Amino acid sequence: MNIDAEGESLKPKSQRLKVVLELAERNxxxxxxxxxxxxxxxxxxxxxxxxxxxxxxxYVHDMKKGMAGSQNVSNLQANLQFMNQVxxxxxQQEGVxxxxxxxxxxxxxxxxxxxxxxxxxxxLITRYKNEELLLAEKKAQKQIxxxxxxxxxxx
Numbered sequence: 001m002n003i004d005a006e007g008e009s010l011k012p013k014s015q016r017l018k019v020v021l022e023l024a025e026r027n028x029x030x031x032x033x034x035x036x037x038x039x040x041x042x043x044x045x046x047x048x049x050x051x052x053x054x055x056x057x058x059y060v061h062d063m064k065k066g067m068a069g070s071q072n073v074s075n076l077q078a079n080l081q082f083m084n085q086v087x088x089x090x091x092q093q094e095g096v097x098x099x100x101x102x103x104x105x106x107x108x109x110x111x112x113x114x115x116x117x118x119x120x121x122x123x124l125i126t127r128y129k130n131e132e133l134l135l136a137e138k139k140a141q142k143q144i145x146x147x148x149x150x151x152x153x154x155x
Contacts, residue, residue: 014125021122024114024121038107041103045100055086056087
């Protein structure tokens with residue numbers, strides 16, 4: 001047990017560090033919530049990209065099937081223009097999906113760092129508790145030995 005400048009008894013280190021641990025846990029939890037929302041956004045953007053790509057493949061397939069017969073030039077040009085617009089949308093969505101992945105990766109890195117900080121604080125508190133228990137056991141053992149010694153001397 002530590003004593004401050006005025007002689008008052010302070011809480012053991014393990015107790016004092018619990019406040020720091022609680023703050024670290026709150027920060028980690030907040031980071032986990034951000035990570036979860038970034039993951040959800042990333043997944044939505046990836047799903048949107050996959051839908052566009054699937055639509056593109058299906059449209060090409062349907063267009064080829066429709067070409068079996070004769071097709072006028074204006075219809076072909078309209079189809080090619082539409083396909084070009086879908087290609088542009090896919091490229092834009094790829095950029096959005098990549099940006100969402102990067103934001104997720106940053107949030108994941110931040111959460112990992114905060115998680116390690118929380119784990120480190122937990123480990124430190126555990127070490128201090130073990131040291132405090134060992135010290136208390138030694139103190140109790142010394143008290144028992146002192147009591148036995150005092151009884152022997154009184155006889």
